[in-house]
Every structure is written in structure tokens, then in C-alpha cells.
Amino acid sequence: MNFAPLPTGAIAELARTRPAQADGALLRSALHARRLLLLKALLVRVQRDREAIDAAVFRRFAQSWHLLERVEGRHPTVVRDVLDYPMTGAWLAATLVEPVGPPLDGHLVRLESLAVTAALRADWPLDLDVEAPGGFLSLPGLGRQAARSGRVRIKAGSRVARIHSEESTATAPTVLLLTDRRTGTLVGRGQDWQGLATLPDSGARLDDVDPYRVPPGGVGVPPRTAAAPGETDPDVWLARWRAGHALLARTDPGRAAEVRRALRAVVPLAPHGHRSLGATLRSAPGAVLTSVPAGAQDMAETLVHELHHSKLATLHELVPLYRQGRAAVHRVGWRPDARPISGVLQGAYAHLALTDLWRRAATAHAVPRPWRSSAGQQFDHIHDQVGEALAILLESDELTSEGREFAQQMRRHHASLGTAPRAAG
Incomplete structure (x- = not known):
């Protein structure tokens, strides 16, 4: 992909590993440009393979693309935030390499979740049925809705959205309230709703529900798998985060500020022995995958270590560093x-x-x-x-x-x- 030339001194600054706001802005811009390129590549592929894609899936994909375009026209910042969420990159990477067939159709359904998430965060009026693959509607960066029927009904407007998890609207719906139009912050409640915890003093989420948070075969050697939602204790994770971030702030305030700016998600991994293990996905910069850190020091070191894997992966996409x-x-x-x-x-x-x-x-x-x-x-x-x-x-x-x-x-x-x-x- 073709980017504008790097600013003078950018490589030297990034190589030092020291935090710099200008470097962070450069990497965020590069990340977004790549997301747009991959999204366009996906559209081209879907149009090319239209005859091999399930007709209902193709129709929903086209409708979702149209909704995303309309929301982006009025609320570009919200759409950008949804597209730049780490698991959007993981979804695009998985979808673009999937051969034509039912698994590809399954991946394509995800665009509907992205478009709906952007619309809800932008306070866009909605009244539609949405697919819930595997019995869950996953809204990236927000949470997931259980849907025993495999589909939900969403009605949204005037800062309030209602999600019915059954085909009938008689049951009590999940209610999502838009609490901040500027940031697109939504707060949900309902027995079928599982929202994501926000890490204190940060915009990052503890994401233990997104289906693309860890590849199906795990990550690393030996493979490390995602912790199941029921295995994650948010209170433990938030306590580790507070302690680790506070220690990092006392030690190196610049790095603590960089973590707050650059980190979008912490993904819990299943325990593996007595040591905590961290990982990153090249396709999902801004997400730190880790089992529960042993304490503040372990959390601080994991955040710094994995964040630099993300920074380097993004830089390599901007300007190749190796063949x-x-x-x-x-x-x-x-x-x-x-x-x-x-x-x-x-x-x-x-x-x-x-x-x-x-x-x-x-x-x-x-x-x-x-x-x-x-x-x-x-x-x-x-x-x-x-x-x-x-x-x-x-x-x-x-x-x-x-x-x-x-x-x-x-x-x-x-x-x-x-x-x-x-x-x-």
C-alpha cells in the first residue's frame, strides 16, 4: 500500500521505544488507512464472488455496507473508532483469506454487527432484525447479546436502543443508553446482555466476548486460547490493571500515558501453568492478549512489552522493515x-x-x-x-x-x- 513518506526523524524516534504523541498519531493514521484498504478489498472480493455467496448473506452485506456509509457521512469519528477497534482487524484478516463457502458466509455476517454498532453509537434511528450467529450478537467494543432464536430485533432512536433477544417482542428487552454523544458511549442493562468493562483511566475495554479476539487455533507456541466469558472475573482484572498502571505511572509517566492512548482492549487468555503469558496479533494492533498477570509488576511489563509488538507491526505495514x-x-x-x-x-x-x-x-x-x-x-x-x-x-x-x-x-x-x-x- 502507498502511504505518504514518513516525517523526518520518525524512524529514529520510534526505534528508541520512548513515547511520543506525534509517533502515536502517525501509527494511528497508518492503522486506519490500512483498515480502509482492507475493507475496500473485502468489498471488491464480495462483488467478484457474488454468485458463490449465499443470496441472503450477500443482501445483508450490501445493506450493512450502505448503513455504514450513511453513518460515516454524518459521524465519521464514530465509524473510524469502530473500524479501528482491534478485533475489526482480526475479522478482516480472517475473512480475506477464507475460501468461498459457508465459513466465508459466516464471516461476512460480521459486517452487520459493525454497521449496527456504529449506528447505535451515533444515535442513528434503527428498526431492523439482525443475525446473531451462534446465539450471540457481538457488538465490537460494547459487548454481546444472547439470542436463543439466532436473531434479534433492534429499535433505536433518541439515545435509547432496545434489543429483543427473542423473535417475539413480548419479553423484556436489553436497553442501551447513549450517555455521551461525543464519544459514542453506550451503557446497557438486561438479563441477556453482557457488556464490556472499561479499564479505569483509559478508554480500553476488557474484551472477553468478541468472537475474533483470539484465532480458533489459539495464538503462539504452544497455542494459547481465549478465556471463556464465564472464566473471567472482571474485578480481578480491573484490580490488576489499576495496580499495574499505577506502578507504570510512578516509574515512567510517559509510558503510562502511551498505554492509555494506544491500548484499545485487553483480552483474557486461559491460564497456562503458573506463569502469565502475553501475546499480540499482527492483525489487531492495540489489543494485549494475556492470562491474568501475577501482580502490578507483571501487568506493567506485559503492557509495555505487548504494546511495542503492536507498534512495530503497524510501522511495518506503513514501511516494510524486512523482506x-x-x-x-x-x-x-x-x-x-x-x-x-x-x-x-x-x-x-x-x-x-x-x-x-x-x-x-x-x-x-x-x-x-x-x-x-x-x-x-x-x-x-x-x-x-x-x-x-x-x-x-x-x-x-x-x-x-x-x-x-x-x-x-x-x-x-x-x-x-x-x-x-x-x-x-
């Missing part, structure tokens, strides 16, 4: 398995951000003494491993010219961090 299709693999200190050059770059970048964080934690008087101590130890352990990975990157012929510049700037920041810091106090 695809190479078979070479390389050993890095933080993993037992050999990694392709993309994995080396991703790991080096995320761990460089952590070494920067650990150096600050080790020398900060405002953080608890145990973290000051462990941060110094972790810095000492990982700093050399990042240096070795940077040497692999700079000796490789798999990086593009922009990728080489990026790695060189990473090395400069790595060198500026120096040797193991002396703990404060």
Missing part, C-alpha cells in the same frame, strides 16, 4: 526456538522497551524496593541478549533500507542505556 519469504532462522537469548528475522526484530524491539523501563525502575525512588531490585537484575540479564539480537539484525541482508536504519537507531538507544544501573536507595 518476506526468507527461510533463515536465528537464535535469540530469550527463546529456546530459532526465529525468522521478523521474530528477531519483534523480540529485540519489545525487549529494548523493557530494558529502558527496567533501567528507570531500578533508579526510581517512587517505586517499591522489590521492583527496583528485580528491575536491575532483569536489565542485566536482558540487555546483553538485546545487543546480540541487534548484531544479528545488522549483519542480516533480510532487512530493507528502512529496517536497517531502524535497527541502527535501536542499537544507538541500546548503547545509551549503558551497563547495569545502580539501584536507588
Whole structure:
């Protein structure tokens, strides 16, 4: 895809891993441009394969596209927010590679949920039946409605929407109230409604219901799967978030502000042993996938680590940093398995951000003494491993010219961090 040239110094700034509002705005703009491109690619594909798509599915897709266009004409900010939600990217990625057949038809139904979500958030008048695949209507970034009949009726207007989960409108509906027109904030209540918790001091959601939050086969090696909605205790997650974010704010206020700006969703993963494990999806920047962090330190480190995977994935879409299709693999200190050059770059970048964080934690008087101590130890352990990975990157012929510049700037920041810091106090 063709983007405008990067601003002077953008690669150097991003390579340092330090937060900068201009860099965040650049990545958000790139993310949105890619979403629009992928959405247009989906429309082209649906039109091309029209005869192979179920007629009812095609009709609903066309109606949903029309609704989304009309809402976007009057409320572009709301539509942009819905399109840029992480799981919209995961849906587009899955749909575009799905062969023609019933599974593709199932993916296409999702556009109706996107259009309805945008319309509800924009206070658009609605009176329509909506499909609820698998017995649930998922409204991205808002929650889900149980629908035993496989379909719901939505009537909306004047800041109030009513969703009937049965074909009959005799049962008590779910009520969604638009509490803030500027942000499109909706609050719901009803026995069939499961809304998403909002993380304190943030616009991000604890998303344990979206069907695209984790791929069907899991993520990572070994595969990590999504926690089932009934397995998630929001109170535990919100407590971990508050503690982790507060610790991050005391240690590195700039990073805490970056997390608030860039993070859109935290996706709970099923427990895997005694350690918490984090992950990101390249197709869903802005979402951090993790099992329950052990405490504040674990949460803070997971947020920084995974957020930098998201930043790098978005930057690579904006300007390719490495060439695809190479078979070479390389050993890095933080993993037992050999990694392709993309994995080396991703790991080096995320761990460089952590070494920067650990150096600050080790020398900060405002953080608890145990973290000051462990941060110094972790810095000492990982700093050399990042240096070795940077040497692999700079000796490789798999990086593009922009990728080489990026790695060189990473090395400069790595060198500026120096040797193991002396703990404060």
C-alpha cells in the first residue's frame, strides 16, 4: 500500500521505544488507512464472488455496507473508532483469506454487527432484525447479546436502543443508553446482555466476548486460547490493571500515558501453568492478549512489552522493515526456538522497551524496593541478549533500507542505556 513518506526523524524516534504523541498519531493514521484498504478489498472480493455467496448473506452485506456509509457521512469519528477497534482487524484478516463457502458466509455476517454498532453509537434511528450467529450478537467494543432464536430485533432512536433477544417482542428487552454523544458511549442493562468493562483511566475495554479476539487455533507456541466469558472475573482484572498502571505511572509517566492512548482492549487468555503469558496479533494492533498477570509488576511489563509488538507491526505495514519469504532462522537469548528475522526484530524491539523501563525502575525512588531490585537484575540479564539480537539484525541482508536504519537507531538507544544501573536507595 502507498502511504505518504514518513516525517523526518520518525524512524529514529520510534526505534528508541520512548513515547511520543506525534509517533502515536502517525501509527494511528497508518492503522486506519490500512483498515480502509482492507475493507475496500473485502468489498471488491464480495462483488467478484457474488454468485458463490449465499443470496441472503450477500443482501445483508450490501445493506450493512450502505448503513455504514450513511453513518460515516454524518459521524465519521464514530465509524473510524469502530473500524479501528482491534478485533475489526482480526475479522478482516480472517475473512480475506477464507475460501468461498459457508465459513466465508459466516464471516461476512460480521459486517452487520459493525454497521449496527456504529449506528447505535451515533444515535442513528434503527428498526431492523439482525443475525446473531451462534446465539450471540457481538457488538465490537460494547459487548454481546444472547439470542436463543439466532436473531434479534433492534429499535433505536433518541439515545435509547432496545434489543429483543427473542423473535417475539413480548419479553423484556436489553436497553442501551447513549450517555455521551461525543464519544459514542453506550451503557446497557438486561438479563441477556453482557457488556464490556472499561479499564479505569483509559478508554480500553476488557474484551472477553468478541468472537475474533483470539484465532480458533489459539495464538503462539504452544497455542494459547481465549478465556471463556464465564472464566473471567472482571474485578480481578480491573484490580490488576489499576495496580499495574499505577506502578507504570510512578516509574515512567510517559509510558503510562502511551498505554492509555494506544491500548484499545485487553483480552483474557486461559491460564497456562503458573506463569502469565502475553501475546499480540499482527492483525489487531492495540489489543494485549494475556492470562491474568501475577501482580502490578507483571501487568506493567506485559503492557509495555505487548504494546511495542503492536507498534512495530503497524510501522511495518506503513514501511516494510524486512523482506518476506526468507527461510533463515536465528537464535535469540530469550527463546529456546530459532526465529525468522521478523521474530528477531519483534523480540529485540519489545525487549529494548523493557530494558529502558527496567533501567528507570531500578533508579526510581517512587517505586517499591522489590521492583527496583528485580528491575536491575532483569536489565542485566536482558540487555546483553538485546545487543546480540541487534548484531544479528545488522549483519542480516533480510532487512530493507528502512529496517536497517531502524535497527541502527535501536542499537544507538541500546548503547545509551549503558551497563547495569545502580539501584536507588
